[in-house]
Amino acid sequence: MSIEDYETVIGLEVHAELSTKTKIFCKCPTKFGAEPNTQVCPICMAMPGTLPVLNEKVVEYAVKAGISTNCEIERDSKNDRKNYFYPDLPKAYQISQYDKPLCKGGFIEINVNGENKKIGITRIHIEEDAGKLNHNEFGQGSLVDLNRAGVPLIEIVSEPDMRSSEEVDAYLKKLKSILEYIEVSDCKMQEGSYRADVNVSVRKKGDTEFGTRTEMKNMNSFRSIVRAIEYERARQVEVIENGGKVEQETLRWDDVSGKTFSMRDKEDAQDYRYFPDPDLVAIRLSDEYIENIRKNLPEMPESRKDRYINELGLSEKDANFLTSSKAYSDMFEKAGEICKNYKAVCNWLNSDIARILNEKEQEPDQIPFSAENLAELVKLIDDGVISSSIGKKVLDELFANPRSPKQIIEEKGWVQISDENAIKEVVLKVIKENEESVLDYKAGKDRVLGFLVGQAMKETKGKANPKMLNEMFIEELKK
C-alpha cells in the first residue's frame, strides 16, 4: 500500500495568551519583552505563603472565545492543580482546569479548496503560562525568567476532525482570526502567544478506529506545523508499512533538519495528580453575565465580509482576503474611511502589502505603518500628486521607515510634475531627441507613443503626470 491509501487524523491543542493587562493570579503586568524577572512579585515567584486571586478578565475573555466558537458556556467551573516539577514552574503545579472547563462542545467552520467543513471544539479552559528557561551565556546551566509565569492562557482543544495539513492550516488561521476579532489575544506567533500542540495519527482509508497518535508540542509557525504534519504522516505510514507499530509519544519537531525526534523518556510517564485548587473558589457564571458578554461581542469576520460585498461592492475573493486577518480588515476599514477609496486600499493590501509581508515572512499584524499612512498614500495618488509607480516606492519606504507619505515624497523629491509648461518642455525635448520614432509614429505606428512617454518618464525620474504626458505628446505630434 502507498501513502495515498492512508488517511491522516489530526487534532490540535492551541494555547493562546490572553491580552489582559495583568497576570491571571497576581497584579504583575503581562507585557512581552521586558528584562528577565522584572515583571514578577512574591505571588508569581511562588514565595512561601502567597495565594492566587483569579483575574476576572481572564474568565470574561475565555467566555468570549467560547461564544465565538459556538461553545456551551458552563455555569459551574473550577480551577485545578496540575502537579509536576520543572524550573519554569515555580509552584511545582500549574493552575489549570481539569474536569470542569469554562467552555465545551463548540465548532468553527473552515474553507479548504472551496469546501466548507466544521471542526469540532472539545473544550476551552483557562490556565497560567509557565516561565522561560534561557541558556546561560555566562556559565553552565540554565537561567530562569519568570516574567511569563502566570500570564493567562486559554487552551482550545479541537476534536480529531482534521484530515490534512491544509485543513490544519485553515483551522489555525480561522481560529487566530476569531481570537483577534474578539480582541482576547494578539496571537503573535513570533512571541509565542499563539502556539499549538499537534496530535497526528494515520489509519487505512475506511478504518473506523483511530491509529496511535504522536504529539508535537509548542509549535509556533504555520509553516512548521504544515511541514511537521507532512513529515509525521509519512513517517507513521512508513513505520506501519514496514510492519512496525507507531508508539504513543511526545515528539520534538526540528525545523532545520525537517524531522521529528522523540522528546521524553517513556519511563517518566507523568501523573499530574490533578485536584481542585483549595486556594481558589468555584467559578459560577450567571446567565445574565454570559448574555451580557454575548451582546457586547465585536463584529465577527462573517459579518464584516457580508458588509464588504454588499455595501462596499467588493468581490467575494477580496472580502475573504481582507477578513482573513483582523489586522488587514481593521486597516482596510480605517484607511478606507479616511480616503474614501476602499477599492484602492483593498488593492494595496491584497497585492503589494501582502507580497512584501510574504517576502519578509511576516504576519499582517506586523505591518509597521498605520492606516492613516496608507490612506494618505492612496489620496496622494488619487489627487495626482504622485503616480502609482512612485506609490510603490513610497510603500517600500513605509515598510523600511514608517512616516507620513507626504513627508517621504517631499524628502525624496518625488512630487509628480503636473505643471503644463514643465511637461511641454520635456515632451519637446524627447521629440527632438527621437526624430526617427516621431517619423514612425507619423507613419502610423501608434505603439511608438508608449516608447516616447517612457522616455519622458525616464527624463523626469518617473515624476511626470502620465496622463498629461500622453495628451501632450498626441497634441505635439499632430503639429
Added chain:
Amino acid sequence: MDITELTVHELQEKLKNKELTVTEITKAYVNRINEKEKDVQAFITLTTDDAIKQSKEIEDKINKKEISGDLAGIPIGIKDNICKKGVKTTAASKMLENFVSPYNATVMEKINNENLITLGKTNMDEFAMGSSTETSYFKKTKNPWDLNRVPGGSSGGSAAAVASNMVPWALGSDTGGSIRQPAGFCGVVGLKPTYGLVSRFGLIAFASSLDQIGTFTKDIKDTAILLNVIAGHDEKDSTSANVEEKDYTKCLKNDVKGLKIAVPKEFFGEGINEEVKDALEKAIEKYKELGAKVEEVSLDIANYALAAYYIIACAEASSNLGRFDGIRYGYRTPNYTNLKDIYVNSRSEGFGDEVKRRIILGTYVLSSGYYDAYYKKAQKVRTLVKNKFDEIFKNYDVILTPTSPTTAFKIGEKSDNPLEMYLSDICTVSVNIAGLPGLSMPCGVDKNGLPIGMQLIGKHFDEETILNAGYTYEQATKFREKYKAELKK
C-alpha cells in the same frame, strides 16, 4: 508587680493610667525571655533588640500624640510559619533555615498597623506537621508546666511562650488542632477562628482548605481583643470571607442562661483519659449551674473525620510543598550533577521525616487509580461531617468536647509512633474539616498538675457565642488564679 503576669487588657489599663510605659513593658518581657528561654526553647528567632528599639520609638510617638491606638507597644509572639518582612521565616524546616521573607503576611500588616511589637518567631512542628513541636528542625520546646513534657503542637512555641509569660499573647495556626491542642497542654486560651475569618495570605501553607491563623492568650477577653485585630476580609485571599466586621469584646456578657450546649458522647468514650473525662464532667456541671442547657448528642461521623483529615491534609500538603524545590530559594543540595538530583537531594536533605511521610502519603492518595478511593472519598466524608455539624447546630449553640484525649505527654514518648501521635488530634480535626470555630481553654489539672483543655465549638462565623461561653466559665472558675506554670524540671 510582675508585668509579665498581666493580661493584655490589664497592660492596656496600666498604660492608660500611666502606671506603666511601653518601654517598661517591653523590657520586662525581654528580661523574662533572657531568663527563661533557655529552659523553654519557645523561639526560633528572637527579635528582642529590634523590639527594644521599636518600643522607644512607639513611646516617643505616643508622647507626641502621633499614634493613639490602644494596643500600641504591646508585645506579641508570631508562629514561624507567618511571613514577616525582613525576618527569617523558617516554618521550623532546614528547607527554609535561611529564608528571609520579602513580604508581610496580611495578619503581620494588621499587627504592624496596631503598632504591636514582635518579640520573636516561635517554634513549631516542621511545616506545622505534628502534635508535639518535636518535628522542628531547630529545637524541642518544653512544656512550662513540666519541662520534661511536650507543649503540644504544632504551635507549641507560641503556646509555651504565653504559658511561660515570655509574651502576653501570640499568633499560631491550626490545621487539625495546632492551636487548640497546645493551648490545652499549656493551660492557655487558644482560638481557631472560622475558616475564612482570618486571611491566610502569608501563612506558609500546610493544607490550604484547613489552615487558619488564630490566637494564644491568657484569657478570653484578650482573645476577643486579638481577634479584633486579625479578623477581616482580605482581597489577597480568595477563601477569605466577606463578613461584617465585629467588635468581639462586646459579646463577653458573663451570662450563659438558656445557652444550649451539645456534648457528643463519642468524645467521652474509649481512648479518652479518665482524668480528662472527670474534668470535663465538672465543667459540664458548672455550665448547668450557670444556667446552660446541656444535652448529650451523637457525632458518630467524627470517627471517620480523622482518616479523612489525614488524606485531605496530606494531599494538599504534597502539592503545597512542591515549591520547595531548591531552585529559587531555600535549601539546595550541594550534591547534584543534573536537575533531577537538585530536586531529589534538596528535598530529601531539606525535609524532615514527618514532612516526607506526609508528602508521600499525599502524593499516593492523589495518584491516578487511587484518587477516587482516597481523596474523593475523603471529600465525601468531609461533606457528611459538615452536614452532621449543621444538623446539631440546628438545635444547639455550642458543642463541648475535651481538647485532647490526654494531657501533655513526655518528650519522645510518641515521636516514634506516628499513628499514636495522629490520634492526639482526634477531638480537634473534625472542626477543621467542617471549617468551624473552635476554642480551647483550661478546665482543670490532672494529678500531675498538668492542665486539661476544654473545647467549645461554634457555628460558622459565630465566634461570639463560644467566646461568651468561655468567658462566663472563666469568670466562674478563675483557673489562672488557682494554677500556674512553674517551669519546673
